[in-house]
Amino acid sequence: MSKRKFSVVNQPLRKIDAMSLALGKPSYVGDLKPADALVIKMLGSPHAHARITSIDVSAAEAMPGVKAVLHHGNVPRIVHTTAGQGYPEPSPYDTFMFDNKVRFVGDRVAAVAAESEKIAKAALKAIRVEYEVLEPVFRIQDAMKDGAPVIHDEPEAKAVIPVPYDKDRNMAAKVDMEIGDFERGMAEADETIDYPFYNHYAQHCPIEPHVSMAWLDREDRIIITTSTQVPFHCRRIVAQTLGIPVQRIRVIKPRIGGGFGAKQEIILEDVVAMMALRTRRPVYWEYTREEEFVAARTRHPMLMRLRMGAKRDGTITAVGLDATSNTGWNGSQGLTVVCNSGSKMLPLYKCDHIHFLGMAVYTNLPAGGAYRGYGATQSAFAYESAMDEMAEKIGMDPLEFRSRNHIRSGDTSPVFRALGEGREGVDQAITSCELARCIKAGAKAIGWRKRKPHTEKTGRYRRGIGMACLMQGSAIPEIDMGAATLKMNEDGSFNLLMGATDLGTGSDTVLAQIAAEQLGTRLDKIIVYSSDTDMTPFDVGAYASSTTYLSGQAVLDVARKVRKQILQVGADMLDCSVRELTIADGVVMRKDGSEQVTFSEIALHSMYSANQFQIGDISSKIVHHSPPPFAAHFADVEVDTMTGQVRVIKYVAAADCGTPIHPRLAEGQVEGAVMNGICYALTEEYLFNPQGRMTNGNFGDYKLYTTSDLPEMETILVPSYEKTGPYGAKSIAEIGINGPLPAIANAIYNACGVRLRSGPFTAEKIWRSLQAGGEIPFEEGH
């Protein structure tokens, strides 16, 4: 429970940019495009794996209106990663602006900048390319075989931190960890299970596709305006890729039309920067929806093997998780996503003997990247499905089995230290955990008590209830840093300048609330500017569920410093000591109420009257813990046993995010993540032809849920107080997406006895499983 009364934090205020966005004011990259901007279009590879033996762009270059054509023969060849991560990056360097080899259908071959989209498209058709077609490889199992085609055979590809990397065997990353003695734990068990699972391809589908533009300012600096979650990483990686100083680049992030991790990548910015240099004109590049599916990033598909041992009393004696991801044509976020498959689920239940093996494997398919849930989505499916299967084996109610074993306040887990993000993690004890209350509240809302086993169900339509428990993290401890600048204006308003990157979550509002609460003023007195590498201090950006917890601490700290300055000026003006003063609603007053000065009077005084100085400061914060949010999810489904069609009737998500700084936005994070998880579980999938070309890269054939598909949704925020977080807050953005796969799989089993180990849970898959008596073997999709 919240331990304090707040006046701005934890209040249902309007999101600060909500009205301007609802009015349709120019806000996003595409709205800010200069009228004279050149349009960039990219020629994509028709082959999944091929070497470019010759390229002739002369006809394209000669076309009227074409201003530049870029390809591997006329740009710097500098190896880098597209992953927008801390430096040095845990992702391998295996990407070039353009290469003489293509590694997936849609890979960059040549880019045209022209006076119009029409001219650019025509120019693409005039480019002559000859390929030596190579054997492609699409499946994880095939890519790992001896003699498999080597996707990164270029000498430059390398890991830049000391981690296993074997490009000759298509291995982009590997991590192996054991706690206790896994085999001994399995031997001590009364019951054991050993099951495979597969998580399929999916895309974030931000409604605004990737979009960037660039121009040269009067000092010849490159100004990049881009839809990014990581403006500072973007600046660093673009400088690296072009071989120019960071100093020459400014990255501006306006409003973002959704990211969900997809925009934690440097996908367009190197080319727009290069084109601006080459043409000396403003240039603009926006992905089509099909390019967004194919050439942006995806959720890493993963093959999993989950082994578990338990005693009949409900003690878990051993857990083994092997997770191998298909990282696609590059290794972006490959290591860290698979690490998180272990680190974000394995601490959830107490167990002395744990083994985790994670790998990332190159193939000739679209590249995985950061996607909300970041590996935990994948392992939650395996682990939480297995929890139900084990509960059945030992004859225990699955809710009871989870309740006996889940981590609680005061507990720790050796997994926290053993597994970090590409390196060792950090010890931590759980200091806020209301998972037990989440389970209780969710179970009540779904009607868990009336749940019966599937064997007691008859008839064509069968209802079933399933659950899943979840945890995530809040920022990457000892690695990520956030900073904020706060300065006071003469009317008592404040500029809050942050590198923290609001990608639509509402973090600008949440962080302004934290500042206003600490300063003792109203939310509308805070003018937020985020993010701009020239104007705002550094922040790693919006990922790893970090902004509220990490950047929030920087904001809280800078607001504390500024509050002190305000009190000091107030004390000077009222000729008393700071100790005699207090602040409420933008006014500094004597505690006895006898005298007061307003923030405006204080600011005017400090600017114009005596001992003049700018009231303001800067703070940076790293975090030493990554307190997990927790959640219990429940799904009530109906299966039509004649057709196999499954329908989610009701979905309940109960979540503990510490103090919800903005309850309505926190609910919105849960609802959006859950809905994304539900359509990932039921309808979203990539279809590829045998040559590796995606055949359903549009919103007609790739099905997202709409208002007509919506089940009844109930979101329950169960507050705790995380003492290391700003005003008790932890994260909430990612965790919600991890529940629907396992909760719905468990509900389908409870309805009709069908156990699904790969998504999406299509009618066909369920119908065939019913015909087969409960389960069909799955194939690794591609």
Next chain:
Amino acid sequence: MKEITFTLNGEVRTFRIEPDETLIDLLRRNQLTGTKRGCDTGMCGSCAVIMDGRAVNACILYAFQVEGRTIETIEGVGDFDRPHPLQTALADAGAVQCGFCTPGMVMTAKALLDQQPNATETEIKKHLDGNLCRCTGYVKILDAVIQCAAPGTEEEAS
């Protein structure tokens, strides 16, 4: 180049257009950027505008097709000093996360409520189902639109 004339946000306007230019391109190059491009294939609803009272996707409408018609875009719906009730409701409900789908949602919902001020929850869900949102799970968007529909009255009473 061809000239077309139509009523745009209450004003009769004439534009020179390319024969294959879409309405969204025409609007956006004339600084009406509130109409968003999400898919360019008529499948996400971000570019919804109101044509003669009906919500349509501007990305799959040729500009020449609006000759003589009445088009309303988000810029004509409201402003800071006089927001449309739907805009206020969406903002207050927490229904605007990234906001990229919001103008399209406003236009689609407005087209319905202009015709059917008492639209039911079921009608609203059906009507909005061509508008994709990836942030909100639709929960708070529906809350806001339902709140703007006048409570079911005379027809439903007794």
